[in-house]
Amino acid sequence: MTMGNKKELPPEQREALLSTLKGRFEKNMHRHQGLAWANVQAKLEAFPEKLWSLHEMERTGGEPDVVGQDKKTGEYIFYDCSAESPNGRRSVSYDREGQESRKEHKPENNALDMAAAMGIALLSEAEYRELQQLGKFDMKTSSWVKTPAEIRKLGGALFADFRYGNVFVYHNGAQSYYAARGFRGSLKV
CATH class of the missing domain: 3.10.100 (Mannose-Binding Protein A; Chain A)
Incomplete structure (x- = not known):
C-alpha cells in the first residue's frame, strides 16, 4: 500500500511481518550470530519503506532474513533465504x-x-x-x-x-x- 508518496504497510500488516521476521530470525541464529532482534526491529521501525520492501520479499516467497551487518554503516543486511528461488x-x-x-x-x-x-x-x-x-x-x-x-x-x-x-x-x-x-x-x- 502506498500512503502519499511513501510505501508503508498498514499497522496490522506491519505487526504480522515483524512477527514473521522475528520468528525466522530466532529460528535461524546461525545466519546472524551476535546480532540481537531488538536492534534489528528498532532499525526496521525507523524505516517503514524498508519494511514495505521486506513485505514484498515475503509476499513473493523470498523468506527474507538477516544475514549480517555492514561494519561501516551499521546497516543490517537481509537476503532472500527461501530454500528455492522465490516462487x-x-x-x-x-x-x-x-x-x-x-x-x-x-x-x-x-x-x-x-x-x-x-x-x-x-x-x-x-x-x-x-x-x-x-x-x-x-x-x-x-x-x-x-x-x-x-x-x-x-x-x-x-x-x-x-x-x-x-x-x-x-x-x-x-x-x-x-x-x-x-x-x-x-x-x-
Whole structure:
C-alpha cells in the first residue's frame, strides 16, 4: 500500500511481518550470530519503506532474513533465504532489454525491474556465494545474479545454483526465462 508518496504497510500488516521476521530470525541464529532482534526491529521501525520492501520479499516467497551487518554503516543486511528461488519471482528474463528482445513468448516481467519495484537489489555472485555458506539454497531451482556490464553488453546474463555440493555460476542470454529460475534479493536497513 502506498500512503502519499511513501510505501508503508498498514499497522496490522506491519505487526504480522515483524512477527514473521522475528520468528525466522530466532529460528535461524546461525545466519546472524551476535546480532540481537531488538536492534534489528528498532532499525526496521525507523524505516517503514524498508519494511514495505521486506513485505514484498515475503509476499513473493523470498523468506527474507538477516544475514549480517555492514561494519561501516551499521546497516543490517537481509537476503532472500527461501530454500528455492522465490516462487513469486520465477519465469522472468534478466532485464527489460532481454524481455523486449523476445519475438514471441515474452515473459511477463524481468528480474531487474521487479527488484527495483520492490526496493531491493539482485544478489551479486559474491553475495550468492555468501548465502550458500549459510545453508543449501537453489538445489532444484536457479537464480539470476547481478551481471557485470561487460557480459550484459554482449547479450549475456549470469545465474547460479547449488548442485553436487558446489555453487555453479552459468550464463544464458538475458532474454531467456525458465519456470525454475527466479532471482534472490538483498536489502540493507
